[in-house]
Amino acid sequence: ICADGTTEPPAIILKGNAYQVNTHVLHHILGYSKKGWTDVEIGVEWIKDFDKCTKAEANRQDCLLIVDGHNSHYTHAFLEYAQKNCIHVLCYLAHTTHIYQGLDVVEFTVLKHCWTEERDRWESRKGEGITKANFITVYGCAHIQALTPDLIHTAFHKTSVWPFNCNVVTNDMMALSKETSCQSNLPNIPSTPI
Secondary structure, X not given: OOOOOOOOOOEEEEEOOOOOOOOOOOOOEEEEEOOOOOOHHHXXXXXXXXXXXXXXXXXXXXXXXXXXXXXXXXXXXXXHHHHHOOEEEEEXXXXXXXXXXXXXXXXXXXXXXXXXXXXXXXXXXXXXXOOHHHHHHHHHHHHHHHOOHHHHHHHHHHOOOOOOOOOOOOHHHHOOOOOOOOOOOOOOOOOOOO
């Protein structure tokens, strides 16, 4: 998502060695990996696509890209491409995306709701579950409903990423978690064999 309220095409990564997709509801980047997660290669391809999609909007000025701490976001190849193309990469601190990342704070809750509605609608209309072949079609409808300009602006505002507001994130929000462990009583282990 972008601070101006727009979105870039989502990167969808499927688990497997190949894929076949027939219906495209939204423009997207499609990749695959053995585990279904991003990796170094996919990360580099993603930043190249990000650059292509944002270059005109940035009007040849430097661009700020804020990412979570996944290792595919700060590989040598990823950062080298970013540097050569005037993309400044800022990484959220570990364990803070629930405070700072607009997707975590605002968007994913709405997207989850829209996904549930679209999935249920698909299953009741088509009489079939979600598969790799139809996932993008169903997800695309939810994505378009959830990622609206107003909601994107709210996400940036609520996390104080843009416009910046240092008073939004309080010291209490950044404090260490309180210990919630409870004490247990285990049988005493004899010091010598019985």
